[in-house]
Amino acid sequence: MVLAAAFVVGGYVSLLASSSPDGLERVAEAQGFLMFSAQPAEGILTDYQMPGVDDAALATSLAGMIGTLFVFGALFFLGTSLYRIRSEDEEGIL
Amino acid sequence: MHLPDEFLSSGTAAGFAGIAALAVGLAVQKVRSAFMRKIPVLKARLATFPDTGASRSMNLQNRLSKLGQEKVWRMAAVGALVFSAQMVNFPIGEGISGHLLGGTLAALILGPLEALLAMTAILVVQALIFADGGILALGANIFNMGIVGAIGGYSYFRFLTRDSRKVGMNFWLSAFVAAWLSVVFAAIAASFEIAWSGMKPFLTALQAMTLTYILIGLAEGAITVAVLALLYRKKFPLETLREEKIYAKE
Numbered sequence: 001m002v003l004a005a006a007f008v009v010g011g012y013v014s015l016l017a018s019s020s021p022d023g024l025e026r027v028a029e030a031q032g033f034l035m036f037s038a039q040p041a042e043g044i045l046t047d048y049q050m051p052g053v054d055d056a057a058l059a060t061s062l063a064g065m066i067g068t069l070f071v072f073g074a075l076f077f078l079g080t081s082l083y084r085i086r087s088e089d090e091e092g093i094l
Numbered sequence: 095m096h097l098p099d100e101f102l103s104s105g106t107a108a109g110f111a112g113i114a115a116l117a118v119g120l121a122v123q124k125v126r127s128a129f130m131r132k133i134p135v136l137k138a139r140l141a142t143f144p145d146t147g148a149s150r151s152m153n154l155q156n157r158l159s160k161l162g163q164e165k166v167w168r169m170a171a172v173g174a175l176v177f178s179a180q181m182v183n184f185p186i187g188e189g190i191s192g193h194l195l196g197g198t199l200a201a202l203i204l205g206p207l208e209a210l211l212a213m214t215a216i217l218v219v220q221a222l223i224f225a226d227g228g229i230l231a232l233g234a235n236i237f238n239m240g241i242v243g244a245i246g247g248y249s250y251f252r253f254l255t256r257d258s259r260k261v262g263m264n265f266w267l268s269a270f271v272a273a274w275l276s277v278v279f280a281a282i283a284a285s286f287e288i289a290w291s292g293m294k295p296f297l298t299a300l301q302a303m304t305l306t307y308i309l310i311g312l313a314e315g316a317i318t319v320a321v322l323a324l325l326y327r328k329k330f331p332l333e334t335l336r337e338e339k340i341y342a343k344e
Contacts, residue, residue, distance in 0.1 A: 001328065001330075002168070002171040002172055002174075002175050002325075002330070003170075003171040003174055003175075005175055006171065006174035006175035006177070006178045006179075007174075007178070009175065009178040009179055009181075009182065010174075010177070010178030010181060011178075013178075013182050014178065014181040014182055016182065017181060017182045017183040017184075017191075017193075018183040018184055018185040018191040019183070019191075020183070020185055020189050020190055020191040021189070021190065021191065022095065022183055022190075022191050022192055022193060023095065023186075023190065023191075023192050023281070023303075023306040023307055023310050024095050024096070024097070024284065024303070024306075026189070026190040026306065027299075027302040027303055027306055028101065030302065031294055031298065031299070031302060047224075047225075048181060048224055048226075063224070064178055064181050066223075067177055067178070067181070067219060067220075067223065067224060068174045068177055068178045069174075070219045070223060071170075071173045071174045071177040071212075071215055071216050071219050072170045072171065072173065072174040073170075074173075074215045074218070074219060075166075075169050075170035075173045075174075075211070075212060075215045076166060076167070076170040078122075078211065078215065079129070079165070079166030079167075079169055079170060080166060082122065082125070082126045082129060
């Protein structure tokens, strides 16, 4: 249920997001040190836009859902691998 | 709130990376023992004729407990939710927006250390895939949003409710205030990092950051209470309401 909500928020509600700079960016801008990060950062899905998709809304939606999936996958893998490491140790002893 | 690499000097970034690595490492260890359950297993050994008992000696084996499996699912799902909620920037004034940090929310749902792991996963995905927050600045961001945000928020909540597990006005008010405080303190931590990096004098950075995030924190508090209330009504198990100790001492 929570996971489903996460996908809805990432895929749909994220479209309603304000595009204004966030608090930190705004402070940096106002105080004149945002230019230090003038060059656009290189990322695969920079600015939460799926590259190669013309429709901006679809691009955001896809990026949101991919990100949600990645976070879920990473945590699930972490959670289950914590278990695996320990049980292998034990088998080694036996 | 995600610091890009350019805002931090390498010394500051490295220092916070060290602190974050240590904290996350400790959290992994603690959370792992909370997920596990020791079960006795018969050791398979050759029997000896004068029975020494060696053939029947018991061995404790660690298994992921049923509760642990549920916790893994919950941690991953809540992490995913906080990630997607962070995408939703809400306007708080002319040309300025804020978004949920979600550390306190995650901590109240999952427990503080699970929340730290969830926040770490979120920040790593954001830095690596979305270029939101620098890769070198990851340590500082984990410190601000994971340690100050999640563990800090959880502690303020515990302090404010005086460790009570009753759900009443005080519960919701404490959740609101704890979430708000966690954001303000995260902003203060970010100001320290910016000042240490020689970007701005401390007081200038502090003033601008605190004023901005006092506002954003109000929204953080409101969202935190709203999501908690929804989960509470749906009978989602909230870690804050559990009576037993979350982390077993090993």
